[in-house]
Amino acid sequence: MKLIIIGGGIAGLSAAYYASKHLPGAQITLLEAGDRWGGKIATERVPWEGGQFVIEGGPDTFLATKPWGVRLCRELGLEDRLHGTSKGKSGLAPRTYVLHKGRLEPLPDGLAMMLPGKVLPMLQTRLLTWPQKLRMGLDFVLPPSQNDEDETLGAFISRRLGRAAYENLIEPLMSGIYAGDGDQLSLLSTFPYLRDLERQYRSLARGAMTMYRQRVARGKATQGSRSAFLTPTTGLAEIVEALVAHLEGQGVNLRLRAAAQDVTRTAAGWQVRLADGETLTAEALILATPAWVSAALLRGVDADLAAALGRIPYVSTATVTLAYRLGDVPRPLDGYGYVIPRREGRRALACTWTSTKFPHRAPEGYALLRVFIGRAGQHLSLIHI
Ligand SMILES: Cc1cc2nc3c(=O)[nH]c(=O)nc-3n(C[C@H](O)[C@H](O)[C@H](O)COP(=O)(O)OP(=O)(O)OC[C@H]3O[C@@H](n4cnc5c(N)ncnc54)[C@H](O)[C@@H]3O)c2cc1C
Structure with missing residues (x-):
């Protein structure tokens, strides 16, 4: 059997890995338009004064709660190289700040999945005024919505906790994950558990407080266990490097600078034309490309699917x-x-203190900071860096 996979990011590389594992004897070709593997995963290691800076251009960790990443690392022999974020000298996770009216204010302690899980820190925070805190408290008495329709994340949080809690607390945290506009993001596609919390506990805060207590109890029971975010010692590129080495050993045909131009159906399967005119055929095809690229590739195959992807x-x-x-x-x-927060009107949306998060990623005596720029409604072409 011949299989072509288009796109050499983590999705295409892992698809090639599992195909080579589960389809013995298959002829697998992985096509990547660029001149390196990994797609959005882009790690640079810069030697400096006997040590090195580890600089992540894209993602820097993956969620330990989703088991597939850890399982893949284990199979690639990388499990012992996985680190969590540093707990700091106190043994407690260092705080995160919010830029509020030009000053750094700590996020209230006890947040559980972005939501307030402890009352006292919420009463003490300077991120909200007293009337705004009182509005948040209404969440304890407001009945849950019985409407099954989707709504935006912004509308949902504003309905439960008030607009100020959304803008000052939830929106900046959510932006760190999606760089999206919460007033457009679907609640059910991004944070479906928030709707479940509302239904189950009749209040988001009550649900968050229960989750927070459970997390603390679990943490006490499993002290020293792994952090929620994991990454190999010298960056996520370690996973890419291990995958490429493994696939080479399995005889997978790995092709860089091989951009797919279009895809057509044939009686026997698929035909893929590359930008340089070469044509490849296969019985099976996997697209691991960004949605707009997949849309362009599939235009002649399935117009409806291509239109949906293009949207x-x-x-x-x-x-x-x-x-x-x-x-x-x-x-x-x-x-x-x-x-x-978006309402601060800054070009940046977050700044990670990388050398606190991962002390070994900067040589002794140096600080490494990473600034994120650009979010929905604030495209890079519109902001002048
Ligand atoms: C700044 C940033 C930080 C992030 N942080 C995190 C994080 O901490 N944790 C996390 O889990 N996720 C994070 N993400 C998201 C994560 O990086 C992506 O979800 C993931 O890397 C996407 O992988 P992919 O293989 O689907 O796509 P990509 O990495 O985009 O790979 C697609 C590949 O297809 C290739 N391609 C495109 N067109 C063609 C063509 N015509 N022919 C052949 N090849 C083609 C591209 O060159 C590319 O290599 C972050 C993303 C960014 C941008």
């Missing part, structure tokens, strides 16, 4: 990594960094 909006973002001598940084980097 998926994307946003351009950039990351800028900065390194300083620690002595030149004017404040202690006592946290994982800060998020910036």
Whole structure:
């Protein structure tokens, strides 16, 4: 059997890995338009004064709660190289800040899945005024919506906790994950568990407080266990490098600078034409390309599917990594960094203090910071860096 996979990011590489594992004897070809593997995973290792900076251009961790990433690392022999985020000197996870009216304010302690899981820190936070806190408290008495229709994340949180809680607390945290506009993002596609919490506990805060207590109890029972976010010692590229080495060993045909131009159906399967005119055929095809690329490739195969894929909006973002001598940084980097609510009107949406999160990613005596720029409604072409 011949299989062609288009796209050499983590999705295409893992598809090739599992195909080579489960389809013995299959002839597998992986096509990548660019001149390197990994797609959005882009790790640079910069030697410096006997140590090195590990700079992630794209993702820097994956969620431990989703088991497939850990399982893949285990199969590739990388499990012992996986690190969680640093707990800091106190043994407690360092705080995260929010830029609020130009100042860094700590996120209230006790957030559970973005929601307030403890009352006292919410009463003490300077991110909300007293009337805004009182509005949040209405969540305990407001009846849950019986409507099964989807709604936007912004509308849902504003309905339960008030608009200020959405703008000052939830929106910046959500932006750190999706870089999207919460007033457009579907609740059911992004955070479906929030609707479940509303239904189950008749209040988001009550649900979050229960989850927070369960998490603390679990944490006490499994002290020293792994963090929620994992990454190999010298960056996510380790997974890409291990996959490429494994696939080469399995005889998978790995082709860089091989952009698929179009795809057609044939009686025997599929025909893929490359940008240089070469044509390949296969019985099976996997597209692991961004939705707009898949839309263009499938236009002649299934117009409806291509149109649906073409409607998926994307946003351009950039990351800028900065390194300083620690002595030149004017404040202690006592946290994982800060998020910036949309209403602050800044070009950046977050700044991660990488050398606090992963101390081994900067040489001794240096700070490494990563700034995220660009989000929905604030495309890079519109902001002048
Ligand atoms: C700044 C940033 C930070 C992120 N942080 C995290 C994080 O911490 N944790 C997390 O889990 N996720 C994170 N993400 C999301 C994560 O990076 C992506 O979901 C994931 O890498 C996507 O992988 P993919 O293989 O689906 O797509 P891609 O990585 O986009 O790979 C698609 C590949 O297809 C190739 N291609 C395109 N057109 C063609 C063609 N015509 N022919 C052949 N090849 C083609 C491209 O060159 C590319 O290599 C982050 C994303 C960004 C941008």
